[in-house]
Amino acid sequence: MxxxxxxxxxxxxxxxxxxxxxxxxxxxxxxxxxxxxxxxxxxxxxxxxxxxxxxxxxxxxxxxxxxxxxxxxxxxxxxxxxxxxxxxxxxxxxxxxxxxxxxxxxxxxxxxxxxxxxxxxxxxxxxxxxxxxxxxxxxxxxxxxxxxxxxxxxxxxxxxxxxxxxxxxxxxxxxxxxxxxxxxxxxxxxIPSVKGERMSKTNSPLAIIRMPAILIVLLLTFLSVVAHYGIYTYITLLVQMLDLVGGIGFALLIFGIGSVASVILSARFIDAYLQPLIITALTTGGIAMVLFLTFPGSLIVSVIGFFLWGLAFGPLVTMYQTAVSRQIDEAKDVATSVQSSVFNFSIMIATFIGGLLLEGFLGSFDVRGVVYLSLGCFILATIVASMSKRTLRSA
Missing domain, CATH: 1.20.1250.20 (MFS general substrate transporter like domains)
Known part of the structure; x- marks a missing residue:
């Protein structure tokens, strides 16, 4: 149509x-x-x-x-x-x-x-x-x-x-x-030509960040980005901890396969099942971190862990930009720019906290500490997403 x-x-x-x-x-x-x-x-x-x-x-x-x-x-x-x-x-x-x-x-x-x-x-x-x-x-x-x-x-x-x-x-x-x-x-x-939109008091950045639903999505964005990028930044150290055969190249290959697979799946289900998709992705990421911590010497478990992590990572950007775009009817660019800025700042914060953990400023941690950080953020984000049915409504 x-x-x-x-x-x-x-x-x-x-x-x-x-x-x-x-x-x-x-x-x-x-x-x-x-x-x-x-x-x-x-x-x-x-x-x-x-x-x-x-x-x-x-x-x-x-x-x-x-x-x-x-x-x-x-x-x-x-x-x-x-x-x-x-x-x-x-x-x-x-x-x-x-x-x-x-x-x-x-x-x-x-x-x-x-x-x-x-x-x-x-x-x-x-x-x-x-x-x-x-x-x-x-x-x-x-x-x-x-x-x-x-x-x-x-x-x-x-x-x-x-x-x-x-x-x-x-x-x-x-x-x-x-x-x-x-x-x-x-x-x-x-690509078709589309006119721009006018800024108004109701779709300005300040008005958008006052919306409770937008704040929930921004919180989920922050927790999810820290969960993923906190450990992704130091993925080489994670591979060393797991003693993975094939090294970082093999790990990224398995991770990439999982990411591509999840993008294909999310394209099919995101409009009708946004909240279940987000909860599933967050839970899957948490399971991957548990596998890394529990079975660090197992090749099979490590491969499964990287694949599951890739599945969780693939729709990361899509999920929350979709959630933000559903909260407003006009100037979606402005709303998604707020979400995008939070996304980028969250990467920096994740990298910073991960570095503090590795340097011992937050206790005697090695890369396991960063994995625990990711696991904690996955758990918190899953709880928030589970309680946000109205915000993460389906189309």
Whole structure:
């Protein structure tokens, strides 16, 4: 069935259009993370510390977190297609400049540019997608669009790392820039144009964060992100603790398979079963942590644990952006920008707390302490989700 929204865009579920939008989130996450895969090569060639290369990832995420809300608010009235093309141009320029410059300061500046584009892109593209489909398919649309994030981490990053290691680290950024340009060309011809929206007192960031339902989703976002990224940041240490045959590469492969599988499943069930999906994902993540703690020397159990963890991780972004978008009818970009900022800040907090646990500032812990942190957050989030039936309502 096809119908038209107030902006004039026909609402149908087009796998091609939404798949093209997922390629935007694919290059968005790769633009952020690609330095982490080629960190030694960049450090050696540029003559800087590996920590300085790591900062290129951190400053990107920091720019996204800090400026997402104000930039989304400022650009709310812009045509969505025009804004998307400008953001893709920003991603392309950011990657191309890093590929050719030898100045670390210039790299930092253009990584900030990429982070600013990402800060607008993540909340904008989800809201954009929901305006192209019927209301009862909003969750599926967001799932398809955000699947690019999961595929970028599980497939794209290893491929970009291989390119950087096999050829040259600059080649990885150049190839990524070319991919962004190709996506922009396709977006220009095939993604429908949708008008922007006006900011009002009822859909401003301050008004949105006063809504109890939004606060519940933000709390769930915080707990879930700390649960996942607290240990994901130190996944290499976890693999060492488990003494996993095949090492980090094998662990990420199993994790990626689980993530992709869960994205496919969540696309099918998220609209009709949002709360059960969230509870199931949180419970599955908690079970994975229990397996890691209880059977650290078992290959089979470790494989099962990484697969279950991947299942829990796959729909992480989708679940809560869908939940947020259901709380308001207008300016969904603003609401999802608030959720996106909380998401990014939660990653930083998770990494910080995990580091304190590893350094012994919070007691005599090794990586097990970080796993316990994740388990505790999974349990708390499951309790909150179980008590939030009205907020996590189905379509």
């Amino acid at each position: 096809t119908r038209t929204d107030g902006a004039g865009a026909k609402q149908t579920f087009s796998w091609f259009v939404l798949g093209l939008m997922s390629s935007v989130t694919f290059v968005g996450i790769l633009s952020e993370l690609v330095p982490s895969g080629i960190l030694p090569q960049m450090a050696a060639d540029l003559g800087i510390d590996e920590g300085d290369v790591g900062f290129l990832v951190g400053v990107y995420a920091l720019a996204s977190a800090i400026f997402a809300i104000p930039l989304v608010s400022v650009t709310l009235t812009m045509n969505r297609k025009l804004l998307l093309l400008l953001l893709l141009a920003g991603f392309a320029v950011s990657n191309f400049v890093v590929a050719v410059t030898s100045s670390y300061q210039i790299m930092v500046a253009f990584r900030v540019l990429g982070g600013l584009c990402a800060g607008v892109m993540w909340p904008m593209i989800a809201a954009y997608g929901t305006r192209l489909v019927p209301e009862h398919m909003h969750g599926r649309a967001i799932t398809v669009i955000m699947s690019g994030n999961t595929l970028g981490i599980s497939i794209g990053l290893p491929v970009m790392t291989m390119i950087g290691v096999t050829f040259d680290w600059r080649a990885a950024f150049a190839v990524l820039g070319l991919i962004v340009v190709a996506i922009a060309v396709l977006a220009y011809f095939y």
